[in-house]
Amino acid sequence: MELRQLRCLIAVTDTLHFGRAAQNLDMLPASLGRHIKLLEDSLGTRLLIRTTRNVSLTEAGRTFVEAARDIVEQADRLEASFRENRQDQASILRIGAIDSAAAGLMPQLLPHFRELHSDIDVELLEQKTIRLVPRLLSGRLDIAIVRPPEVRDARLVYHHLFYETAVVAVPEDHPLATRKTVTVEDMADAPLIVPERNSRPHSHDLTMKLFLEAGLTARVAQIAEEKQTIVSLVSTGIGLAIVPRWASRLAVGGVSFVSLELPESARNRLALSAVWVRDARHPARDAFLNVLKNRLSALAQTA
Template sequence: MFQLTQLRCFVAVATELHFGRAAASLNMTQPPLTRQIQLLEHEVGVLLLERAGGSVRLTPAGEVFLREAEDILRRSQAATLAARRAMRADAGSVTMGFIPAASFTMLPQLLATVRTQLPDVQVMLREMQTADQIEAIGADRIELGIVRPFAPRSFTESAAIFREPFVLAVPAEHPLAQIESIPLGALEGQAFIEFCPSESRYLYELVAGRLRAEGVAPEVVQTLSHTHSILSLVDAGVGVAVVPHSAHRLRYAGVVFRPLQDAGGFDVELHLAWRRGGRHGVADTLRMLIQQAYPAPARP
């Protein structure tokens, strides 16, 4: 099997088309360079270079082999750099999951912070629901996850990094759109679009639990899993919905957002999750940066 040294010698001669200049570029003398080319041609089994007097030219086989040799050398260099980065805590790649809601709340700003403060860290994103992220963290398929709060798991740790209030989304022509601040009691009997209790359990329990606690019973006409789907129905005039405040960034033309009265503590969180006791140097560095940039918000 040929060696990388032989490939470097061949590429130098093929580039310079002159043994003397190639030897000088490699900081070696010409005889050992010639010997390396001979060993390479013997190993490959074909003539790669034609020598005629003082000139050198590639054979057809040499032209093909040159492209492959350059690719092998590039990949070997990339592998070396990757291995060296792996020994650093501020360089390398981290696979991070995120729920769709994070893409219109904090994720863009978070990635900008990473690019500025950890320029040698590449974040590989995976859009996943919270339950799928927790499973992936346990199986070491992702190192970090931006999730909704979840039931404690023995292998996972998490910390709150973002909190926002709920607001009421109403069709622009709805009577409630004319009121600046909406009491929860105003939702009594209203056509209501609700988060799905199985697929969006966290949001469902927050909203439905608060309405039950206030003794308010809207008329549920649809249950959906994602905020953007709920807003599309609000936009179509199907009903009203209680959604996180950041939903206004989705900019549905026919949807008006109104704050809720007496809604202290009626808010929704995003958490950063990671594997308990995991030893991912770069991931740990990224996690500490995120927690520093987004400290756990004080609970109302």
């Protein structure tokens, strides 16, 4: 019996869905399934009942998972306590950020942070939310700027910051490039480039839902994973893309970014949150949060 197996069981219990549990743990569903099977084999009993429609716990599973939570929580507390006692804890701050925040928020924020806390070295990692959350839980990051997931791990604290503004990336020679604003209806017949949903559910759903709510069908011409790739594909004329306004800070030529007119109900869909491990003391992280909160209003105006 391993901690990894216990974490897999707890994740499935919390979501009752192998796909979402695997995504939260940054692993493949098949790998998660193997961990559960190994755990059941070592215990000699079945913990989960899995059908094509749902997942549920057996009676033995309900009893076991409560004890498993206690074991995992004790292990997490021990790890957190050890990290807090490291002598270099206060001098290094490891920050994760999704691509738009890395391009738009961090360049505005870090100079102020370094001016106030020149004794703290900052390490910055740009990644997707599904990659950053596991790194927080494992102690490889101290804080991250992410899109808050639908299912949130109780071991983490999520602090809402603001909503990013959506714009349309269009090739410079496209007829819409000269417009000050565009609507979803203006893009009705345009081919679109959208992110892959498993890795970027918020950005993917933003495009698909906007077209659906307008009574239109999104013409997806290309799926791409990284914002840099998406904007680069726009420059080649493959299609248009709805992206966060901070994506305009990416160094890609041949692309114009046009404001997108949205109904009030659709404006708050690109949420940005700061997230960190609950009950983990970290002076450098707290210093960063203070600077972030003090500059939040100014940052929100540029997002």
